[in-house]
Amino acid sequence: MDKLHQVSHKPESRCALQDMVSGHDRYVQQAKTSESEVLFIGDSIVQQLQFSTLWTEKISALHCINFGIGGDRVENVLWRIRNGELDFNTKIKAVVLFVGTNNTDCTPHEIFEGLIEIIKEIKHRLGDIHIVLPTLLPRGQHPNPYRERNDHVNTFLLDKFCNEVNADEVTKNVHLVVIDEHIVGNDQTISHHIMHDYLHLTNSGYTKIFGKVYDKLCELLKVTPMK
Amino acid sequence: MNKCKVPVPVDDGDGDHRWISIHNRFLSETREKDADVIFIGDSIVQALQHTDTWNELFAPLHCLNFGIHRDRIENVLWRIENGELDNVKPKVIVLHVGTNNHTNTPEEIKDGIVEILHVIREKHPDVYIVVPTLLPRGQYPNPVREKIQRANELLKSNVDGLPKVELVPIDKGFVQPDGTISHHDMHDYLLLTNAGSRKAFEPVHELLLQLLSEGEPEKDLTPSE
Numbered sequence: 001m002d003k004l005h006q007v008s009h010k011p012e013s014r015c016a017l018q019d020m021v022s023g024h025d026r027y028v029q030q031a032k033t034s035e036s037e038v039l040f041i042g043d044s045i046v047q048q049l050q051f052s053t054l055w056t057e058k059i060s061a062l063h064c065i066n067f068g069i070g071g072d073r074v075e076n077v078l079w080r081i082r083n084g085e086l087d088f089n090t091k092i093k094a095v096v097l098f099v100g101t102n103n104t105d106c107t108p109h110e111i112f113e114g115l116i117e118i119i120k121e122i123k124h125r126l127g128d129i130h131i132v133l134p135t136l137l138p139r140g141q142h143p144n145p146y147r148e149r150n151d152h153v154n155t156f157l158l159d160k161f162c163n164e165v166n167a168d169e170v171t172k173n174v175h176l177v178v179i180d181e182h183i184v185g186n187d188q189t190i191s192h193h194i195m196h197d198y199l200h201l202t203n204s205g206y207t208k209i210f211g212k213v214y215d216k217l218c219e220l221l222k223v224t225p226m227k
Numbered sequence: 228m229n230k231c232k233v234p235v236p237v238d239d240g241d242g243d244h245r246w247i248s249i250h251n252r253f254l255s256e257t258r259e260k261d262a263d264v265i266f267i268g269d270s271i272v273q274a275l276q277h278t279d280t281w282n283e284l285f286a287p288l289h290c291l292n293f294g295i296h297r298d299r300i301e302n303v304l305w306r307i308e309n310g311e312l313d314n315v316k317p318k319v320i321v322l323h324v325g326t327n328n329h330t331n332t333p334e335e336i337k338d339g340i341v342e343i344l345h346v347i348r349e350k351h352p353d354v355y356i357v358v359p360t361l362l363p364r365g366q367y368p369n370p371v372r373e374k375i376q377r378a379n380e381l382l383k384s385n386v387d388g389l390p391k392v393e394l395v396p397i398d399k400g401f402v403q404p405d406g407t408i409s410h411h412d413m414h415d416y417l418l419l420t421n422a423g424s425r426k427a428f429e430p431v432h433e434l435l436l437q438l439l440s441e442g443e444p445e446k447d448l449t450p451s452e
Contacts, residue, residue, distance in 0.1 A: 022366035022416050047415070051277070070415055104242060140243025147243065192252060197273070197296065198245045 027067045028084035035090050036065035038217060041077060042098035044070035045137070045200060052206035058214050058226050073102045074114035078121060086125045094130040094220055095122055096213060100153055101136055101146075101199070108152035115157070119170060130220045131174045133157065134213050138180055141198045143188050154180060177216050179209050231331055231339025234305035237298070246295065250306055253293045257314045264290040264435060265315065267307070268323035269298040270418060271362060280424040284432040288439065291317075299327045300339035307343065312350050319355045319438050320347055321431065325378060326361055326417070333377035336361075337385055344392060355438045358386060359397045359431055366416045368406045395434055397427040 040046050047068025049055055055066075067085055069076070077099045086092075097118060100111045119131055135157060136150040160166050161176040184190055190198055194205040201209060218225040237246040264285070266272050272294025275281050281292070293311055295302070303324045312320070322343060325336050340358070347356055360379045363372045379398060387394050401408055401423070408416050412423035419427060 023410075025366075026410060140245055141248035142244070144243040145241050196277075198243065198248055203277075 023069050024080055024083070024085065027080070028087070030065065031085055031088045034065055034088055036063050036088075037090070037093045037221070038062050038064040038096065039067060039086075039088075039092055039094070040064060040096045040098070041067040041081070041085065042096075043068060043072040043077075043100075043102055045101070046096075046098050048200060049206060049210060052201075052203050052210075054203075054206045054210055054214065059210075059217075061226065062214075062217055062221060062223065071102060072099055074099050074106075074111055074118065078114065078118050081118065081121050081125070086122065092126055092129055094132060094217060095126070096132040096134070096217070097122070098134050101139060101150060104146055104149070108149050108156060111149070111153045112156035112160075115153075116160075116170060119174060123170075123173075128173055132177060132213060132216055132220070133161065133174055134177045134179045134210070136180065137195075137201075137209070138184050138190060139195070139199045141189055141192075147184075151180075154178075175216055175220065177212050179212050183209065229331075229335045229338050231300040231328060231335045232304070232342045233301055234308050235299075235301040236305045236309075237295075237302050246302075249295055250309070250311070253291075253306070254310050256291055257311065260291060262289050262291040262315060262317050263439060264288055264319045264321065265293060265312065265317045266290060266321045266323070267293040267311065268303060268321075269294060269325070269327055270296040271326065272321075272323050274418040275424055275428065278419065278424045279421045280428055284428065285435075288435060291315075294323075297327055298324060300324050300331075300336065300343065304339070304343050304346065307346055307350075312347065317351075317354060319357055319435055320351070321357045321359065321435075322347070323359050323361075326364060326375065329371045329374060333374055333381055336374075336378040337381035340382065341385060344386070344389065354391070356392045357395060357431060357434060357438070358382065358392065359395045359427070362398050362413075362419075362427065363402050363408060364413070364417045366407055366410075372402075393434060393438075395430050397430060400426055 040049065045068070046066065047070050049068065050066040067080070097115070100115060103111050103114070115133070119133075122129075122131060135154040138147045138150060140147055157176055161171050161174055183194055192198065194202060194208070196202050215225055239246055266275070266285075272292060273296050274294070276292040276294065293306070322340070324343070325340060328336050328339065331339070344356060347354065360382065361375045363375060365372060382394055386392055401412055403409060410416065412420060412426065414420050
């Protein structure tokens, strides 16, 4: 099925259409006057990151801006970047892309191809900037098909971006960051101390898991990480 | 038939069953924790728990938060009928649900909330029930906002005056003179920011203080260690 990477979707079907489109409009306006150097774009896990201690105490010092929208699917992010959200007046140095968990009706390969499409679009519009790509997170308290799907997507991502044999124009300057480790316990469950609803991260969950994204950004921007 | 009055669980189908996991966790909490106040409801209630407002105003009052994102009236009804208010003796229950029932009519929303009130009352004849009014949503004026407003009017005429039930208006002060809602109050024009939750829920906090001290003037409300 080509529903993902051929057609980017404005989220018409979402129940509170107005809520979501307003977020997009605001982001387009913010991009025009922004002096940020790092863009985070994705779904609710990205959106809620901005309320975490990790963001307020460390990430924000890197001059970041957050274009997360709750509920966003891969094709929604593709639509947003094709419709103004990458039109920054200053030079963006890095984009952190994190979306895919909401595509629960897609195959892992479809999600993977959709992410490739987004990466191509980012490169087309912003040139040779760094793209930071965290792996998708597990979800659900117990083992389940959604967890397997996200894990399978990660297998494709690792093969594409961490395997020199597959290096090409798409993989250049894309930095995969493995963040899905040490979340599922030995008993195969996820604790609500890490994900309060078995999908979204707690404050300490963000510190533990997205801390690695912060470290990678510091490395790329040549900034000393805060302790 | 009003679907709001028929208890229905959220079925994750082939999914990750998070809703039932969360429900089961709430059941454990009723067995493990002693709460004076239980908040039960939808996205607004769940999101509230992650704000500074919750930590500063409500955590010290020994509150439990049984909010689940996206819950509709009929889902909350199912949860209450399936144990979430059993094994507990709170002094106050705060009920806030309805915004996700925007496909129902205002009358159906009102009737669904009244149904929940009946069920709570059967389980807890003496508990105070606090019902904050439903909040507006969306950046610009829209039909859902009108529906919510109409539902609030119906709640006012049907719920105010029920014994030991207090309707608390929390919806004023969000729609600005130009008709918009600011993302400083609701970061996605639905869920409250720290500032927005302080504005909306401070009246609820004040009412809770009164209700918790009524009949127990000596009660120490300072946070325990």
